[in-house]
Amino acid sequence: MKLDLKNTGNKPTGKFSLGMFTLVICFLYMPLMILIVYSFNESRMMSWSGFSLRWYNSLFFESKNLWRSFGNSALIAVTSATISTIIGTLGAIGLYWYKFRFNKTIKVAAFVPMLIPEIIMGVSLLIFFAGIKLRLSLFTIFLAHTTFNIPFVLMVVMARLEEFDFSIVEAAYDLGAAELQTLTKVILPFAMPGIISGFLIAVTLSLEDFVITFFVSGPGSSTLPLHIFSMIRFGVSPVINALSVVMIAGTVVLAVLSRNVIKYMFQK
Amino acid sequence: MKGSLVTIKNVEKSFGGFRALKGVSLEIKKGEFYSLLGPSGCGKTTLLRIIAGFEEPSAGAVLLDGRDMVPIPANRRPVNTIFQTYALFPHLTVFENVAFPLRLKKLPNATVKDKVQQFLELVKLPNEGKKLPAQLSGGQKQRVAIARALINEPSVLLLDEPLSALDAKLRQHMLIELDTIHDKIGITFIYVTHDQQEALSVSDRVAVMNEGEIVQIGTPFEIYESPTSPFVAHFIGETNYIIGAVTRLIDEVRVEIEFPEIGAVVAYRDKPLSVGDSVKMTIRPEKIRISTELPEGLSEKFNVLSGNVDEVIYSGFQSKFFVRMGERTMFRVFKQHVRYFMDEKAINWKDQVYIWWHYNDSFIVEVGET
Numbered sequence: 001m002k003l004d005l006k007n008t009g010n011k012p013t014g015k016f017s018l019g020m021f022t023l024v025i026c027f028l029y030m031p032l033m034i035l036i037v038y039s040f041n042e043s044r045m046m047s048w049s050g051f052s053l054r055w056y057n058s059l060f061f062e063s064k065n066l067w068r069s070f071g072n073s074a075l076i077a078v079t080s081a082t083i084s085t086i087i088g089t090l091g092a093i094g095l096y097w098y099k100f101r102f103n104k105t106i107k108v109a110a111f112v113p114m115l116i117p118e119i120i121m122g123v124s125l126l127i128f129f130a131g132i133k134l135r136l137s138l139f140t141i142f143l144a145h146t147t148f149n150i151p152f153v154l155m156v157v158m159a160r161l162e163e164f165d166f167s168i169v170e171a172a173y174d175l176g177a178a179e180l181q182t183l184t185k186v187i188l189p190f191a192m193p194g195i196i197s198g199f200l201i202a203v204t205l206s207l208e209d210f211v212i213t214f215f216v217s218g219p220g221s222s223t224l225p226l227h228i229f230s231m232i233r234f235g236v237s238p239v240i241n242a243l244s245v246v247m248i249a250g251t252v253v254l255a256v257l258s259r260n261v262i263k264y265m266f267q268k
Numbered sequence: 269m270k271g272s273l274v275t276i277k278n279v280e281k282s283f284g285g286f287r288a289l290k291g292v293s294l295e296i297k298k299g300e301f302y303s304l305l306g307p308s309g310c311g312k313t314t315l316l317r318i319i320a321g322f323e324e325p326s327a328g329a330v331l332l333d334g335r336d337m338v339p340i341p342a343n344r345r346p347v348n349t350i351f352q353t354y355a356l357f358p359h360l361t362v363f364e365n366v367a368f369p370l371r372l373k374k375l376p377n378a379t380v381k382d383k384v385q386q387f388l389e390l391v392k393l394p395n396e397g398k399k400l401p402a403q404l405s406g407g408q409k410q411r412v413a414i415a416r417a418l419i420n421e422p423s424v425l426l427l428d429e430p431l432s433a434l435d436a437k438l439r440q441h442m443l444i445e446l447d448t449i450h451d452k453i454g455i456t457f458i459y460v461t462h463d464q465q466e467a468l469s470v471s472d473r474v475a476v477m478n479e480g481e482i483v484q485i486g487t488p489f490e491i492y493e494s495p496t497s498p499f500v501a502h503f504i505g506e507t508n509y510i511i512g513a514v515t516r517l518i519d520e521v522r523v524e525i526e527f528p529e530i531g532a533v534v535a536y537r538d539k540p541l542s543v544g545d546s547v548k549m550t551i552r553p554e555k556i557r558i559s560t561e562l563p564e565g566l567s568e569k570f571n572v573l574s575g576n577v578d579e580v581i582y583s584g585f586q587s588k589f590f591v592r593m594g595e596r597t598m599f600r601v602f603k604q605h606v607r608y609f610m611d612e613k614a615i616n617w618k619d620q621v622y623i624w625w626h627y628n629d630s631f632i633v634e635v636g637e638t
């Protein structure tokens with residue numbers, strides 16, 4: 001018997017994949033939906049008792065410490081992402097451009113921090129800072145975040161450069177460009193989408209990091225994730241729901257924005 | 269040396285233990301369209317990259333206008349390259365790609381604009397300046413690469429198989445265009461290709477390379493009509509070889525050779541020979557005529573043989589006949605279809621045919637050792 005694949009397959013598969021899709025979407029977004037709904041709940045309990053903005057009010061006007069932690073997080077995210085983007089980009093270009101003896105070894109070694117469990121990274125950084133007698137503070141958090149961000153930037157920029165036809169570098173050189181001009185006029189502009197995504201990834205990783213930050217933060221140098229964790233220890237406050245909604249909204253806006261900016265910059 | 273723009277003297281290049289170039293010497297004149305022709309892996313690109321400055325020769329000298337180029341880095345040599353992959357800057361528009369060398373020199377905007385426009389017109393792309401390379405066809409990218417390489421007004425333009433990424437029709441067209449540009453601006457072109465048709469049709473001179481060595485240098489005519497080695501004869505166009513022994517030195521320009529399975533044939537004599545020498549003779553398939561009947565009154569300057577058609581390959585403008593003379597002897601004969609349907613009599617598979625050629629067209633490419 002000849003199997004008519006087209007007829008046996010099409011419709012049931014269509015239904016199946018649609019069902020699957022719905023399930024996955026529900027699974028992914030249901031918790032978020034519940035969170036959003038309850039952030040507008042009057043009561044502190046899980047039962048609905050009417051619409052209210054009181055948790056938003058308390059978030060924006062009665063949570064000074066939370067906003068201080070947020071400020072710390074933002075500061076660390078931007079600075080560590082910037083520094084790791086610079087180092088990671090230069091590293092990627094160096095590894096791409098110059099073929100030297102330990103090129104491959106360094107490439108592999110650079111990715112190891114990505115694979116090490118965060119807790120081990122946190123402990124080892126703590127031991128390191130203690131060893132060099134560096135007082136735990138925002139600065140140590142910044143150092144730690146820069147450390148774990150570099151491999152991500154390196155990877156993203158390197159992936160971008162790998163698409164780059166090396167004869168383009170030779171062409172620039174051939175047409176009279178010096179090394180630095182080739183770097184600034186040809187390689188950097190080409191790598192820019194990778195550099196920007198690397199930076200954004202670094203910002204995100206830094207903002208959300210808990211485990212490593214937990215080890216290397218000192219008294220008074222709390223970040224947002226640490227602060228939320230400490231809040232939860234005294235019971236889940238609906239303020240956290242409100243905060244989460246604000247953060248989700250912020251993330252969505254940022255994601256759409258950055259996507260469009262990248263698109264605008266590079267596809268014209 | 270006087271009169272030559274580029275001089276390459278005994279250039280060697282080794283990669284690890286592998287000798288990619290084994291002592292190459294060339295003299296290229298100012299304004300010449302000079303081709304480096306050879307099979308894949310023979311070292312053409314390596315030689316070109318040494319001239320461009322991307323590789324350093326292991327030994328030997330590269331002179332440009334009498335000046336030693338080896339210590340001068342690629343970005344300061346008055347030489348520009350057209351890469352096989354075009355190597356356009358993907359983030360810059362066509363205009364900015366072509367303007368790139370001028371921007372590096374920080375020329376005033378108005379000058380840049382005029383000059384870029386002039387070169388875009390030279391390559392027939394006057395209206396595509398605002399596009400990005402990704403929005404161009406292969407042929408257009410090629411033109412941008414040409415304009416960009418020429419705008420610096422280099423004394424030598426290096427081209428590494430610039431047409432290999434184009435389809436056959438476009439390749440013909442671009443080749444003619446390259447030739448036109450060469451005639452217009454008059455700078456020296458060094459053109460690398462493994463396509464003998466390309467090399468023959470546009471070059472002033474051709475250097476045939478094989479395994480890191482130059483095997484013959486000459487005009488396209490010389491390379492095709494009088495190859496000095498079986499390699500060149502075989503690599504440039506199709507040919508027939510047969511091995512026989514010299515039986516008689518007829519006069520200054522003629523020699524009689526006896527071939528097994530065929531008998532005596534008269535060939536052109538351009539090198540010292542003596543009776544009894546074993547020789548390899550070559551005759552191009554298009555120089556041989558073929559018919560089922562022997563034409564009357566054929567001059568004695570023609571060699572006439574007869575055999576059976578083993579195979580016929582019809583290929584549009586011509587047919588290729590494989591004519592068998594014996595166990596181990598077969599001749600390839602190309603017949604141009606001038607008036608196909610009115611040909612005296614169609615030649616078919618298994619027909620008994622006569623073939624004949626002027627003795628001048630058969631010559632000896634190798635003596636002894638055969």
Ligand SMILES: Nc1ncnc2c1ncn2[C@@H]1O[C@H](COP(=O)(O)OP(=O)(O)OP(=O)(O)O)[C@@H](O)[C@H]1O
Nearest residue numbers: 283286288306307308309310311312313314315462
């Ligand atoms: N960087 C390199 N390292 C090692 N071997 C090389 C290198 N560049 C070229 N070769 C070798 O040198 C030889 C000549 O290479 P080249 O690229 O000059 O050939 P080509 O004549 O341009 O061939 P093609 O027509 O395929 O482009 C080849 O055998 C190649 O493998």
Ligand SMILES: [Mg+2]
Nearest residue numbers: 312313314428
């Ligand atoms: Mg090559």
